[in-house]
Amino acid sequence: MEDLTALQSATTSALLATTRTASHLANSDLPYHRSLDAELSSALDAQNARLLTVAERLLGTATRSTAETGVRSHAPRLRSIDGVEGNWRAVVDVVDSLLERADTALDEFTGAVRRLSPAVAEQQKVGTVAGGGVKPGRIAAALRNRDIEKPQLRFEHVPRNDETEVFAPLLESKPHATKPLVDVQALEQPYQREIEEFRYQDSVYTQVEPIPYHPFESTTATFVDTEEAMYEMLGELEQATEVAIDLEHHDQRSYIGIVSLMQISTRDKDWIVDTLKPWRRKLHCLNEVFANPGILKILHGAYMDVMWLQRDLGLYLVGLFDTHYACRALGYSGGSLAFLLKKFAHVDAQKQYQMADWRIRPLPQELFDYARSDTHYLLYIFDNMRNELIQRSDFTKPNHEGDKLWDVLQKSSETALQRYEHPVYDAELGQGPVGWYKLLARTPALLNKEQFAVFRAVHKWRDDVAREQDDSVHFVLPNNHIFSLAKQIPETKEGALNTAHPATQTVRFRLDELLAVVRSAKENGKDGDDMMDVLNRIEPQLPRKIAREVAAAHSVAAFLPKPSTPAVNGANPTSSILPLRSATSAFWGLALASTAPQERRGYSTAVPSISLTVPLPPLTAEIFADPPEPTYTPVRAASPEPTAVALEDDGHDDIFVLKQLGTKRKRAAREAEPRDAMMDGMAANNDEVAIMPDSDAERAREKAERKKARKEAKRAQRATSAAGGLNYDDPVVDEDQPFDYASAPSILHPPRESREEVRERTKKVVNPYAKSSDVPKALGRVQKERSGRSMTYKS
Structure with missing residues (x-):
């Protein structure tokens, strides 16, 4: 302990001195001193190169593989200042890893954490998980672990990822075959004939009471990670009539992906199969069950599972029932397995483990239970959905038109007929699953x-x-x-x-x-x-x-x-x-365009000249020519709702103006005109433009009558004003008459009103908002509950 204290004191002093020196250098204006002294600039460059070399060597030592961690990582390269900035995140990761290892070592040294013996550690590393796994407290750290060594490197057949030939099935034998394996063509799915000739048993069309599942809490699953356990599981599966299957796939640290786990359930038992073992291809013996036409295979969303089973394990499905297609046939609002678990088993799926890294070994208990739940309830869900499909089907229609169950079975068979192919990259046209x-x-x-x-x-x-x-x-x-x-x-x-x-x-x-x-x-x-x-x-x-x-x-x-x-005849x-x-x-002439790419930051040094002129089309004499004179003729309007128009004479003989009627002032003026003048304006109601007569005597007579009508309107208005009120039924005064400023009251010096006049005027004023404040008040804002520290009140 004394040695640890002395080492800690010496390390702390060295770190403080280094930090002070770095801070002092950061506060100095080094570029300024470089410009004054060339020798200093050369010395700084040499020290900079030496420090970068030392830092790179330290990072290389820190990231070197050790027998204790078994993790391989690459040291970031620090060739220059740009290299430090570009690889800063990698440097931080290395430092964080060193600090974590130091914390672990200190905890073990002080006794806060007890180191397991080598035998116990090895047993935990390669031992089975029979309903066990790591402690719940380690699940968070396990799920965040991204430095897992790739398990595919230990396979007997390491993936090459560069295959361009036709995918060769992994089968060594073909159980339950009606067409021998030697007769299967290169581009043919090995079990194509068996799937096409398969007929579902009558029990699928029989409505029976759903068989309850065993309680999840009082049962467990068997973890299969040895060849002996695999053959033992196979013997029990061959006695079943229905099995539920699901896969857990990892595709982040693998080019084509890798099946990490396989779950299989019967009516009475569950199995969790570790598919990351080096002997994983020996699992093709499960075709004794998977290709058996007498055993119904229940999967949910089997489209990709069928491909993964062929690619990694050499397994094929004959007699598939996909519950996803049943969801679509029944018109459910959801189509996921989590939806079915909630609907039929009242189980909430733990979605936080859906995207977990399924390569983790030993398998944590949380992931073990999550994987098991995917198939533990699936056979019971199948019973309920099969009965509902039968109830909602109409078997009397020909050609299976009303048979919903038949539709589900046909789509399931089409899914099972898929054939895996190697992903070949097409650089020219970008075709294929991995193309651009x-x-x-x-x-x-x-x-x-x-x-x-x-x-x-x-x-x-x-x-x-x-x-x-x-x-x-x-x-x-x-x-x-x-x-x-x-x-x-x-x-x-x-x-x-x-x-x-x-x-x-x-x-x-x-x-x-x-x-x-x-x-x-x-x-x-x-x-x-x-x-x-x-x-x-x-x-x-x-x-x-x-x-x-x-x-x-x-x-x-x-x-x-x-x-x-x-084009004609369908040609392009x-x-x-x-x-x-x-x-x-068409207007500007040549278009101004540039196809040069723009940088995200900064500007190019070769800046082209920018033209601020706008190219205009040539100006010809036709542009400034006067437009032709319009010719007015009576035109029948096409609108179903005509707009009434009239002619207003403004004193000129050769010009007339069309204005829309409808305002109160025009109506009042029109009422004051003689009947014959009104008849002249009625032509507008017949959807035609009225043309005033050309007779000078007629126009003079109409003008005199309008002038007389305006005088009578003014006389009536003055009489109303003298009486102390306004008559709104009288015609409005023509706006063309000038305003009499001499008789208008002064705005700056208005006449003073007596108290009686003010009292009489204010009596008539009504305040519509007088009682707006008499409404009951609402409750005050309630203090909302806040997360974190609670509030304590003292009396």
Whole structure:
């Protein structure tokens, strides 16, 4: 203990001195001192290189594999200051790992944690988990563990990830075969004939009482991790008539994925099979049950399970019933297994373990129970769904039109007929499950030649690296980073790390390699393929679809040209590709466009000259020519609801104005006019424009009558004002009459009112908001409950 205290004191003093020195240097203006003294600048460069070398050696020592941890990791490279910034996250990870190991060692030294003996530790590492596993307190640390050694490296057949030939089935024998294995063709599913000729037993169409499941708490599952346990399980499975099957798959640290666990349940027992053992391919002996037409196999969402079973274990399903298709046939609101567990077994699935790392060994108890629950209740769920399918089916219709159960069985058989194939990369057209075509088709993006070349090159680089490292492509580089790199086309390490942020571990380690791929693709893309030309070769309608989606996203759909006319006889027209940018404009002439990629940060040193002039079309004499004189003729309006119009004379003989009728002032003026003048304006009600007579005497007479009517209206208004009120039934005074400012009351010096006048005026004023404050008040704001520290009140 004294040695530990002395070591701790010496280490603390050294760390404090180092921290003070680093802080002092950080506060100094080193660039200024470099500019004054060349020798100092050289000395600083030498010390910088020495410190980087020492730091890199220390990181290499810290990340070196040890027999105790069994974890292999790569030390970050610190060649320069840029290397420190680019690999800073990796440096932090190494330091965190050292601190955790130091804490563990200190706990063991002080006795806070007792180290297990080597025999007990080895037993926990390779021992079975018969309903056991690690303690519940270790589940959180186990789920976060990402440094698990890849189990596929210990397989007898290590995945190669570079197979391009036809997938060869892993079968050594073919149980329950009607067609021998030697007669199976290369492109044929080994059990294709057996699945197509299979007929479900009559018991599937029999409605019986569901068989209850055994209580989950009072039963357990058998963990199968030895060959002896596997054969023992096989003997019990052969006695069953229905079995429930499910798989747990891991696809993060494996290129093609890996089946990590298999759950099998009968009416009376559950098994959890460890499929990460080196002898895992010997599990193909389970075809004695899986391919047995007398045993019904119940799975939920078996589309991918069928492929994984063929790829990893050489297992095939004859007599499959997929409860997912039953959910769709019955029209359930949900189609997941968690929905069925809640509906029929009243069990809440622990979704926090759904995305767990199923490679963890020994298997924690929480993961063990979660995996077991997937199949423990599935046979009981099948009984209920089968009865409901029979009840809701109409067996009287021909050709199975009303048979819902028959539809489920047919779709289940089609799922079982799938055949696994190696993922082959198509760099030219991006076809296949790992190609770039689907990614580009799902994402509306318009890329020029250079960007499209970078996109394809980076996508190919990601696939090559993932195959080499045996990691998933998303672990190497996410999809959104590929688009970012293609659009930005960074030239420096800093630009690449900023574009692909947060950078993955693979990108940080192979950044130089990635930048070389980007630069080469950019150079080759100048004369490379056009994105729309390549997509048009694959699917002629896709370029137009992408253009529409991009236009809708940027609200420029109105500026895109209309689709071209389809060709005759179904042939693709030569202009089937929707032009994304026009070379000329009908008004502006040549379009101003630039296809040069823009950097995310900073600006290029070679800035082109920017023209601020706008090219206008040539101005000809026709532009300034007067428009032709309009000719007015009586026109029959096409509107079903005509608008009444009339003619108003403003004193000129050759000009008339059409105005819409309908205002109160015009109606009042029209009532005051003689009947013959009103008849002249009724032509508008017949949907025709009324033309006033050309007689000078007639126009003079109408003008005199209107003037007389206005005088009478003024006389009546003055009489009303003198009486102390307004008569709203009288015509309104013409707005053309000038305002009499002399007789108007003063605004700055209004006449003073007497007290009696004020009292009389205020009596008539009504305040509509006088009683608005008499309503009952609402409750005060209630103090809400807050998480964390509670509140204590003292009297």
